[in-house]
Amino acid sequence: MSDFNKDEYLNDLPDMDDLSGQGAPAGADAKESHDDHADAKTDGASADKPAAADAQSQQKQTGEQTDKSNDGDDKADDTLTPLGQAKKEAAEYLEALQRERAEFINFRNRAKKEQDRFRQHGIIDVLTALLPALDDIDRIREHSEMDDSFKAVSTKIDKAFEKFGVEKFGEKGEDFDPTKHEAILHKPDPQAEKETVDTVVEAGYRIGDRVIRAARVVVASPQN
Template sequence: MSDFNKDEYLNDLPDMDDLSGQAAPAAASAADGASADSAAAAAGATQEGAAQPAAAQSQENGDSAAADGADKADAADGKADDTLTPLGQAKKEAAEYLEALQRERAEFINFRNRAQKEQERFRQHGIIDVLTALLPALDDIDRIREHSEMDDSFKAVANKIDKAFEKFGVEKFGEKGEDFDPTKHDAILHKPDPNVEKETVDTVVEAGYRIGDRVIRAARVVVASPQN
């Protein structure tokens, strides 16, 4: 849904004066007649007021001013609605409802995004709990792969476990020969090696695991370091 500007929409609504061209002269004539009657009444009131006591005249003037003020306030409150045609009034109400609907829609989208983030966070916590509980078994599988022959059935089970964790975004890392990185490698031993120019992973004791950028367990390795 595109952005909706209620002010621009309301400025285009037709006024009552635009649809009452022929009624305007009659209204003007009525206004002139009312002005003449008001002038005559004002003249009579002046003559009558001259005969009244000063206190009564002052009270009457105060009441008239209060009444005029109330009429002007009422006229100001209803001015916007009185200048609109029935169709214009209906469009104005529709614009207000649409604006409120857009606010509710924006609040719902924000709530949905927060809920999705919370759901993903809880999902990762569940995966981490399962992975942490299975780490000893996974380390034993890696040792069997490295130091002994695995029969076909055991190898198939081990591969299924690896694929299951890959499906949930778990990445296994730590390889012999890669550069040592203290952010993902836990060096349990450093040994000098004349054949390397920088610190390099010589032996992976236990593989590391991570989900995205989050390291669940650093790879425990033996590091070959330059002799100098």
């Protein structure tokens, strides 16, 4: 084994100036690259934060505008004076009262029409049931076989029906009208210039424009 020469070993070492020009170790480069990437991510996050903040701010403003629009009427009411608020409430109450009054009037009119219709149906039912008896009274009256007491009763019956709007029609000599007369027989008459009622077999009855029963008559007709 040769002897170690200290001077030769020191002379063989490289100078510090030569070492300063060489690159950094691989570990240092990796660390610097990682640090740069982290800085880039930090800068990206910093750039995204303002955008998210702007979107959140716009959403908040939209919500505030909606709340403002919903509360607009309330705020408008708040700005009214006590007298103005009282006038507004009075106008609302008046409008509601007028609407209720109109509905009540319509209901009253409908109820009155229904009442009149039911009343008329009741009168028609009673009249229809009494028609045979009324026809018999007319026949007795025509043949003058009615005493004074019976005449008084028949007159009361006629007036009672008149009170309820029942009108009796059908008279000898009047013009024949097929809308209110039922011709049971046509009799030629040389003196007749047009069809007229010659004989009333059964009187007709009506309420207003509604014919309950047409008058049954014998019609005198011109010969030609």
